[in-house]
Structure formats: structure tokens, C-alpha cells
Amino acid sequence: MRATIERIDAWCRRGDLTTQDIAWFRVIYSAGLLLSLQQVSALSGRSADQFDPPPGPIMLFESLPPHAVLEGLEIVTAVLAGFLLVGLHTRTVSILLALALMTGFGLIYSFGKIDHTIVVVLVPAMMAFSRWGDTLSLDAGSTPRDAERDVAQWPMRLLAVMVALSFVTAGWAKFRSGWLDLDTHAVQGHFARGYFTGGRTNWLAPELIDLRLGRLWEVADWLTVGLELGLILTVVSWRLFRVAVAVTTLFHLGVMLVINIAFSWNLLGYAAFYRWASIFPPAFDIRIRRSLGYVVATAAGAGMYAWHESVGPEFQHDVRVSMVFFGAASGVVYLVVQLRRALTARSARKR
Amino acid sequence: MQPDRRVWVLPAVLAALVLSIPAQVRFASQVAEPYPGLFQPAFREDSQSSDQTVRFTIVKLSVDGRPIEPSDLLPDADDTGEFLRSVFPPDGDEAQVDDALRRSMRSAVARRFGDPGELSVTWERRRFHLDTVTITKGKTLATYRVDLRGDTS
Numbered sequence: 001m002r003a004t005i006e007r008i009d010a011w012c013r014r015g016d017l018t019t020q021d022i023a024w025f026r027v028i029y030s031a032g033l034l035l036s037l038q039q040v041s042a043l044s045g046r047s048a049d050q051f052d053p054p055p056g057p058i059m060l061f062e063s064l065p066p067h068a069v070l071e072g073l074e075i076v077t078a079v080l081a082g083f084l085l086v087g088l089h090t091r092t093v094s095i096l097l098a099l100a101l102m103t104g105f106g107l108i109y110s111f112g113k114i115d116h117t118i119v120v121v122l123v124p125a126m127m128a129f130s131r132w133g134d135t136l137s138l139d140a141g142s143t144p145r146d147a148e149r150d151v152a153q154w155p156m157r158l159l160a161v162m163v164a165l166s167f168v169t170a171g172w173a174k175f176r177s178g179w180l181d182l183d184t185h186a187v188q189g190h191f192a193r194g195y196f197t198g199g200r201t202n203w204l205a206p207e208l209i210d211l212r213l214g215r216l217w218e219v220a221d222w223l224t225v226g227l228e229l230g231l232i233l234t235v236v237s238w239r240l241f242r243v244a245v246a247v248t249t250l251f252h253l254g255v256m257l258v259i260n261i262a263f264s265w266n267l268l269g270y271a272a273f274y275r276w277a278s279i280f281p282p283a284f285d286i287r288i289r290r291s292l293g294y295v296v297a298t299a300a301g302a303g304m305y306a307w308h309e310s311v312g313p314e315f316q317h318d319v320r321v322s323m324v325f326f327g328a329a330s331g332v333v334y335l336v337v338q339l340r341r342a343l344t345a346r347s348a349r350k351r
Numbered sequence: 352m353q354p355d356r357r358v359w360v361l362p363a364v365l366a367a368l369v370l371s372i373p374a375q376v377r378f379a380s381q382v383a384e385p386y387p388g389l390f391q392p393a394f395r396e397d398s399q400s401s402d403q404t405v406r407f408t409i410v411k412l413s414v415d416g417r418p419i420e421p422s423d424l425l426p427d428a429d430d431t432g433e434f435l436r437s438v439f440p441p442d443g444d445e446a447q448v449d450d451a452l453r454r455s456m457r458s459a460v461a462r463r464f465g466d467p468g469e470l471s472v473t474w475e476r477r478r479f480h481l482d483t484v485t486i487t488k489g490k491t492l493a494t495y496r497v498d499l500r501g502d503t504s
Binding site: 008009192196198313 | 357358359360361362364365368369372375376378379382383384385386387388389390391392393394395403405407408409429432437477479481482483484486
């Protein structure tokens with residue numbers, strides 16, 4: 001028993017991500033968040049009668065907070081993302097950002113529909129316990145960090161497990177509701193309903209709606225369930241999991257092109273698992289006066305909030321679409337590199 | 352003592368995470384999906400019956416007999432479909448049109464088509480056949496007539 005527990009503990013702590021990798025991820029994540037801020041204040045136009053929080057902490061709200069509070073939450077979220085971008089009070093800010101995002105999304109989901117953006121909330125909640133503010137940050141510039149100390153890998157491992165488990169719940173629900181039944185075409189059904197009633201008529205949708213592709217739609221059902229239930233099996237190995245996540249980015253691209261749902265929040269979270277330092281320049285410490293750092297971080301957050309207010313929701317839509325394309329392109333590059341490495345290693349073994 | 356305790360923590364957290372999944376799934380199916388929770392889109396409602404059809408409702412809008420689009424009527428609404436459902440329920444319940452909404456719809460239509468009289472909102476059932484990729488018309492679910500200068504019937 002003890003040996004098993006020690007093995008599981010060692011597995012949780014195993015990994016090859018460096019402070020530079022996760023610091024670059026911190027920058028990618030916070031920049032992505034600033035480019036696609038949640039629009040909580042738009043809720044104040046909704047009827048108060050429709051406010052019905054899902055089971056959970058949002059039930060503490062007896063009614064929808066006033067418009068000023070919602071706007072305040074948007075600004076606080078943006079400023080926290082600004083602080084995270086420059087790496088100021090990184091651990092505290094990460095936890096506060098997770099709470100702000102959870103509250104904002106929770107209020108949005110109190111009007112009937114949960115959009116499953118949990119990954120983007122889990123990222124700062126878990127990464128707060130990693131060392132993602134140890135370089136490329138104002139924290140590192142003002143307080144010397146021990147570069148020799150190993151990065152705690154367990155936050156990323158637990159994040160990977162949580163991402164995979166969230167897909168298990170989705171895959172299981174699909175499995176239970178007959179997605180693998182050869183007489184039904186669930187993907188086609190969802191696609192058709194969105195096409196005819198949801199205005200989801202962009203990208204490849206007009207080309208596919210009239211095509212009689214029964215077997216292909218059934219294959220899509222099976223692949224979707226297989227991917228969602230299979231991701232948890234790959235979590236045992238970082239290499240396998242990264243390959244599976246890269247494939248998942250292509251799945252999200254397919255969903256966007258066919259069903260017109262840009263699931264960009266997940267892609268932002270997936271970036272936590274990759275070794276960004278291998279493609280980005282060496283990370284550096286930001287050495288400016290800390291007081292100036294507060295101004296820069298606040299200006300970045302408040303500025304992006306003001307930008308979002310001026311450009312409207314279409315800008316956010318464009319950002320989310322771009323994220324899906326960028327994520328899928330990154331996934332393809334990763335898969336090609338892995339394939340080349342595998343082929344090279346194979347030919348080397350033969351020689 | 353301390354190293355032993357630390358070895359237990361992560362496996363315990365991991366076990367709690369894994370064991371929470373059946374509980375979350377059961378809670379979601381019997382009560383409602385919690386938030387926050389470890390869920391991705393399930394789309395369970397989209398599984399079709401064995402007749403390979405997708406049933407859906409469409410809304411037809413017209414003003415004084417002239418067909419219009421939802422965006423002509425509600426140019427500022429984020430989700431016109433959802434808004435129309437809440438104001439003109441497809442099940443034939445009472446329309447929720449107050450004076451402010453009537454004025455707003457009237458001015459929106461007037462900007463594009465001139466001074467409007469009567470708005471007609473009709474919900475109809477449709478069937479999309481997945482095997483033949485054809486649509487067949489179903490029954491009319493509800494019809495609302497709104498005098499944009501007066502009462503709703």
C-alpha cells in the first residue's frame with residue numbers, strides 16, 4: 001500500500017516543465033485572457049426573474065448584482081490579468097483571478113446555460129502553486145529566486161487530470177445517451193439543429209448540411225466519444241498526453257468549422273502542458289521600479305477593459321476564432337515534430 | 352513524520368478528484384449541473400430517436416404581411432431567438448409585450464420599412480431528416496398578433 005502511494009506521489013511530481021516554460025505560459029494565458037475578457041455587465045439587461053444560479057457558490061447571490069458591481073467585476077478581472085501578465089504578486093493574483101473568473105462565469109451561467117469554461121478557471125487556481133511567476137516577471141526582478149530549485153510539477157499534473165476528467169464526464173454522457181448507436185447521428189443532429197435554429201451557418205456548415213454522409217457522421221460520433229473518454233488514459237505519460245491534447249486542438253478546430261462553436265477557453269488552458277521555452281527566447285526578469293509595475297499592470301488591465309468596451313463583442317468573437325486556429329496550428333506543428341522525432345529515432349535504431 | 356504526511360497528500364487529492372466524478376455526474380443528472388464542476392459539453396439532448404429526424408421550431412415574423420427578419424425587429428438583442436422565445440412563448444402562452452418593448456419594436460421596424468401596423472409572430476414545427484437531408488413542415492405551434500400601436504392578442 002505504502003509503495004503504491006509513493007509511486008502515485010512520484011508520478012504526480014514527475015515532469016519536465018521548467019520555470020521558463022511555465023513563465024511563458026503565464027504570459028500567453030494572461031494575454032489571451034485580456035484579449036477575450038468575459039462580458040459580465042451585459043447581464044444587467046436581462047430580466048431579474050430569469051436569474052437562477054446553478055448549484056454551487058453562486059447561489060449565495062440572492063439576485064443579480066447591480067450593473068456597477070458587474071462592471072467592477074469585469075475591471076477587477078482585467079486588472080488581475082494585467083498583474084499576472086507582468087508577474088506582480090503572482091501567487092495571490094492567480095488565486096484572486098480564479099475566484100473572479102469563477103464568479104463572472106457563474107453569474108453568466110445563472111441565466112440557464114452553462115458554457116463549460118472550467119479549464120480557464122482551473123488554470124490560475126492550480127498554477128498559483130507552481131512557480132510560473134519565478135521568471136519573466138516583476139516578482140523575480142524585485143526578489144531574487146532560486147533558479148536551481150526544481151519546478152513543482154504536480155500543479156500541472158493535477159490540472160492535466162482535471163482537464164481529462166472533465167472530458168470523461170462529457171464522453172460518458174454521450175455514451176449513455178446513445179451516441180454510439182449506429183442508428184443515430186448525434187453530431188449531425190446537433191449540427192443540423194444549430195444550423196437551422198442557432199444561426200450557425202458559417203465556415204464549412206453550408207457545404208455539409210446537404211450532404212448525405214451517414215457513415216461519416218457516425219464516425220464523427222465514435223471519434224468524439226473515443227477522444228473524450230480516451231484522454232484520461234493518456235494522462236499517465238506527459239508525452240502521450242501532449243500528443244492527445246494536440247489532437248484535441250484539431251477536434252476543436254473541426255467543431256468550430258462544422259458546428260461553429262469556437263471553444264477557445266480550453267485551448268488557452270491546454271498551453272499549460274507544453275515546453276514554450278524551446279521555441280521562445282530565454283526568459284528574463286523585468287527590472288523596473290515596483291511602483292511603476294503597479295501602474296503598468298493596472299494600465300494593461302484597465303486599458304484592455306476600455307478597449308473591449310469600445311470595440312464590442314465582435315472583436316471577442318474574432319479573438320476566439322483566431323485562438324482556435326492558432327491552437328490547432330500549434331497542435332499540428334507539435335504532432336509533426338513528434339512524428340519526425342519518432343521516425344528519426346526509429347531509423348537510428350535500425351542503423 | 353513530516354515526509355510521510357507529504358507523500359499522502361497528492362494521492363489523496365487525486366483520489367478525491369477521481370471519486371468526485373461519479374458524484375458530480377449523478378448530481379448533474381438528478382438535480383442540475385453544478386458550477387463550478389468538471390464538465391465539458393455533453394450534448395446529450397441531441398441524440399436522435401430511431402426515425403433519424405431532428406425536430407426544431409422556427410419563427411416567422413411579418414409586419415402588415417411583409418416578412419421580416421428577427422434582427423429587423425430586435426436589432427439590439429444579443430440572442431434574438433432566445434428573446435423571441437421569452438416574449439412570444441412557442442407553447443402558445445401569453446405574450447410578454449409591455450409598452451416599452453412595443454415602442455422599441457415599432458421604431459426598429461419603422462426605420463427600415465416605414466410606419467408599421469400589425470406584427471405577426473408564428474412558431475412552426477419542422478423536421479430535418481438526417482438520412483435524406485430534407486426538411487418537412489410540421490404543425491403551427493402558436494401565432495401572436497401585436498398591434499404595434501396598440502394591444503397584443
